[in-house]
Amino acid sequence: MQPPNPISKPVIHRQTPYLLFKQLRPKQWTKNLLIFAAPLFSFEIVNAATLLDTIAGFFLLCFVSGCVYIINDYMDREADRNHPVKRHRPMASGQLNPNLALAFGAVLLIGSLAVSSLLSPLFTVLLGLYFMMNVAYSFRLKHVVIIDIMIIAAGFVLRAIAGGLVIHVPFTPWFLLCTMLLSLFLAIGKRRHELVLLHEDKGSHRKVLEHYSLELLDQFSGIVTTATIISYSLFTFTSGRTVHLMWTIPLVIYGMFRYLYLIHIEKKGGAPDRILFEDKHILITVLIYVVSVIGILAYFE
Incomplete structure (x- = not known):
């Protein structure tokens, strides 16, 4: 009798919250620090309120980008199992139920967009644009020469603009x-x-x-x-x-x-x-x- 395949039988256990957090790839969140460029170059008007708004915007941006990673890993989970490094990702390894991760991502995205509207409606629009652009990149645009690197650059520009929208200063x-x-x-x-x-x-x-x-x-x-x-x-x-x-x-x-x-x-x-x-x-x-x-x-x- 062959032992059960751990990859083919995802289970929900007490480590699920940690795995869901890991699925958001917090190690990638340093890219979103660019949102703090706005308060940096508007130092003279920064106060506790604007700083807190920027911190909130940073985490909302991280959550939205994490939702993109969830979609990426959900679509690529079969291929990732054959990769020496990516096979250890939560969904590819079988530790995290793919459907649960997808549902979590949907709730997190909707919640993040709703909360962002309290900071700035334009910030909400930007987060939506950022999400759609990155999904398009993941599914198609990353395979288009030159466009792929320009989309990556556009993502950083949106991060910089986000910082200005959150504290209402122009760039x-x-x-x-x-x-x-x-x-x-x-x-x-x-x-x-x-x-x-x-x-x-x-x-x-x-x-x-x-x-x-x-x-x-x-x-x-x-x-x-x-x-x-x-x-x-x-x-x-x-x-x-x-x-x-x-x-x-x-x-x-x-x-x-x-x-x-x-x-x-x-x-x-x-x-x-x-x-x-x-x-x-x-x-x-x-x-x-x-x-x-x-x-x-x-x-x-």
Whole structure:
């Protein structure tokens, strides 16, 4: 008599709440920290209320993005069982009932949208747009060359806009352009890392990689790196804030150069959110940047 297959018989047990939380991929939530860019660059008007609203917006954004992950894992659970890493995900491993996860995601999405309307109706619209765009990316757009990296960049732009909507402050076009270009920079690095893994036969399985080459991605990266540095420099002078923001330009340049070093020399870049905490140089640069912006806006405006 053969032992029962744990994958084929999902059960509900006391670890279910933990598994549902794990299914939301909290390790990916660092991407949503961009929502705090609004209070950072509007430091002089930030108070306890706006900070709490931003924190609430951060978690709502995390919950909505988690709902996308639930749909992804629900659709890919059979294929994930054959993957050396993804087979340990809650649904693929059989620990979490797929139908329960889907129902949980539906309730969480509706609840998140309802609560977001208390912060700003436009924020609710943005969350809905963010959800639909990411679902479209998961089902189709991630397989369309160039569009795939532009959708990733658009997701970061929506995060930045969300921060402004929550605390009701506008963003300059230059800042949104910088956000888009920096996001493209990270997305291109991620695709390059995946392409290197594919060439090294390490199991990368993205079909869209067949349409890329290292030379093309390096050219994209060079263009976007230059455009980002120029755009950020112009932002510091034309944003209507103090020109002393220009002192943060070297930090941006160093951060981007350090990331390029990690991509080309250390062969990293597959998980930008993880690099933020794993590479102490980038982490320290980000912390110095945040402190510098707060200090400059506090004392020179």
